[in-house]
Amino acid sequence: MTTKVSEKITNNLAEVRQQLQILAEQSPQEQSVQLLAVSKKHSLEAIKVAIAAGQMHFGENYVQEAVDKINQLKDQITEPVQWHFIGPVQSNKTKDIAQHFNWVQSVEREKVARRLNEQRPDNLEQLNVLLQVNIDDDDNKSGLEPEQVNALADYVMSCPKLKLRGLMTILKADTTQQQRQQSFERMFALYQQLQQIYGEQIDTLSMGMSADMRQAVREGANMVRIGTAIFGERES
Ligand SMILES: *Cc1c(COP(=O)(O)O)cnc(C)c1O
16 A cells, blocks of 8 residues: 555544534534444555554444454454444354454344344453444335334343444435435434433444435434545445
């Protein structure tokens, strides 16, 4: 990686952090916003640059790619990096996820929750779980219907190796600003409802990506998942 590319990542990170700090002051949650750096399809070198700049939370979508990176990095760094799985979870990949990740943001089925709970190694702390909600009824996308959230939340709460932390959503790609607004508002309402039932352990609402981060935080997100605005375009 050239110096120029690594400087770009460092500068991008500083810029996103600064924006988040300003935005957090306008957020209904009145708290800092956690930045998840989405490193899928980006190199180990790029991740190391971000770690050197103080980034500790990384998101990955593809199990094999992620496990390779996590294993390689383990031998190279001492920082306690937290890995978040944010892609669709296939049942046959739950074991790898349970063994290597700190968070799974894309839980949407009881079967997956059960397997993650059973396969989480005893020597690791609880696996943090967000339930993925399909808030705008996108046919192309996974996620729970809003009215299914409470049942799965109850189930995850009964799993000793899982810790329910909140909700995650990915909005439809082609929506208007107004539709996004409504979807973010509905997510925030669902999140507050979950907090009322389960209390303070529900502390994470993950919504907003590079393109709609500002709007998401204003509507109550306290975790945003940013790839492109930090690492640049991904190769498809
Ligand atoms: C890829 C991805 C992101 C990051 O998207 P950018 O537009 O690059 O910021 C965020 N969340 C999920 C679930 C993703 O798959």
